[in-house]
Amino acid sequence: MNGHRHQRAFTLVELLVVIAIIGVLIALLLPAVQGAREAARRTQCINNLKQIAIAIHSYHDSFQRFPALGVRTIAASGREFHFYSWAMMVLPYLEQKNLFDDVMSAARDGSLPAPWSSWARWNRELPPYMCPSDLPPPNRTRSNALLNYKACVGDDYLQNHLTPNDPKVPGVQNRGIFQPERWINISYILDGTSNTVMLGEMVLGGRPGEIPGGVALNVTAANPAGCLARIDPTNPKMLTPPVQDETRPVGGRGWYGLPNFSAFSTMIAPNGPSCLYCADGCEFMGAASSRHPGGANVAMADGSVRFISQTIDTGNPAADDLASPGFRASPWGVWGALGSISGGEAASLP
Amino acid sequence: MYAKNLLRGGILCALAVMLGLCIGCGSEAPELAPVTGKVTLDGQPLPRVIVTFVPVAGGVSSSGVTNEEGVYELACQLGKGALVGQHRVYVRSQPPGATGTADVPSEDDPSYKPDPYASVRAQGFVEKIPARYNTKSELVFEVKKGKNVIDLTLSSKP
DSSP: OGGGSOOOOOOHHHHHHHHHHHHHHHHHHHHHHHHHHHHHHHHHHHHHHHHHHHHHHHHHHHHSSOOOSEEOOTTTTTSTTOOEEHHHHTGGGGTOHHHHHHHHHHHHTTOOOOTTSOOTTTOSOOGGGOOTTSOOOSOOTTOSSOOOEEEEOOSOOTTTTSOTTOTTSTTOOOSSSOBTTBOOOGGGOTTOGGGSEEEEEOOOOOSTTBTTTOEEOOOOOSSHHHHHTTBOTTOTTBBOSSBOOTTSOTTSOTTBOSHHHHEEOSSSOTTSOEEEEESSSEEEEOOOOOSSTTEEEEEETTSOEEEEETTOOOOOTTSOOOSSOSSOOOSSHHHHHHHOSSOOOOOOOO | OHHHHHHHHHHHHHHHHHHHHHHOOOOOOOOEEOEEEEEEETTEEOTTEEEEEEETTOOOOEEEEOOTTSEEEOEETTEESEESEEEEEEEEEOOTTOSSSOOOOOTTSTTOOOOGGGGOOGGGOOOOSOGGGTTTOOOEEEEOSSOEEOOEEEOSOO
16 A cells, blocks of 8 residues: 555755755855854944043043043152053043042052053953954063053154153144143034044054054154055065064053053054154054954044044155144045044045 | 656755855955065165155055165055055155164163153154155156056156
8 A cells, every 4th residue: 555655755966965055055154143243242342432432521521621641640740651541540430430449549649550560450351441353462461451442642643642741842732632641622622523533443462563463663754654664565464573572562551641552543544554663752653453344443522433444545644744733734634634633624524 | 756856946046046145246355566666866776765655546555665775565554566546656765763673662671761752853854855756746657457667766956
């Protein structure tokens, strides 16, 4: 009876084809899953940036001034370079008041370590200062607090580490919102808060000389071209030597309020090279950078977060630093114009 | 038999769709072409000067630094070479100190007490290359597809 029924079955070839199809489908799907994970990390990263921008605005609400890039405590005031960064000053507005109070009580009794020092209280990775798309550098023996988000010193290089009131170089005013020991009011941003960059992402580090993450040293040229010329033409993912060593990653000393530890400038397009020149002080031409494909996020002074493409217009990189600031248009295109607070440029993001 | 044909047809269709997906959309990367050349001023090679190609139509600039023989090779953050098209070219020299080994003051050193103003140095630096090759550049070159050799023959006389 049953013998009449035809026993239907798959041939081996059909099975193999089906397995192959499933394999191809999984191969198509896996990158999408990884892409969705990166999208989630990016969203969290953007959220952190936004929270810090709001914290800076809360600081402005309290003091009618934006925080300075770096500030010296009374105990450290005699010491030239003991600048404590903006990232420390906004801690109370990021629900980190306990850490801030620890720092303040140590500052009052004169026991606060130098901002580059290791100290058990502040050697930590604060979640709001970490972008989940980035990985902490493996060798960070000489770092204390990791900081993925940097303050914008504008389209400014030669003097972005100087304080405004020193008699030796009087009248130094950065073209951006942040400068060591300068606190500006929001009304100083004449180009408009939605057209001026306040914060940006920067990767924590990488292999020595890697782009992004590495830092080229001894860049004496006063223009971005000198930094771009440090891209290795035989391997454009790397910088030519000398480069900063990996024990001092670029994102590794977040409490230090000087540009090469807690700031970036809008001269080199995002994900481009970062360059440093140190005679005694250090001038830093730091590029915004991220592990997201194609560019980096910035927070504008109005608190909005925008993605900046790594192909943004940067004008003429061979033009020299404007040296003395003021109401002059940036030579470095839309990106430079977005960094300056009062360049008078018509540039804005679409 | 009918079911088997249907299955085969389905498999073929699925394969065709997947082939289409795989071919899909390629990325639209900007076109870069390798550029190299020699920079001379009055017949003498210019070592350690920075050559910058800025696209006339806008876009990512490329830079390179000349070696002791005055030969440069361009690169930009997108990769090797420069964007295809017309470029305005700038030749700048570098203030002294650009060569040599790494020089970063160490904050971990107990005697660390730098003078932040020591590095304000650009004021004393005078550009020796004529302005018509840098600040008021008249040099325009076209980067074509394939390998480019663009020699920059500069003259100090107008």
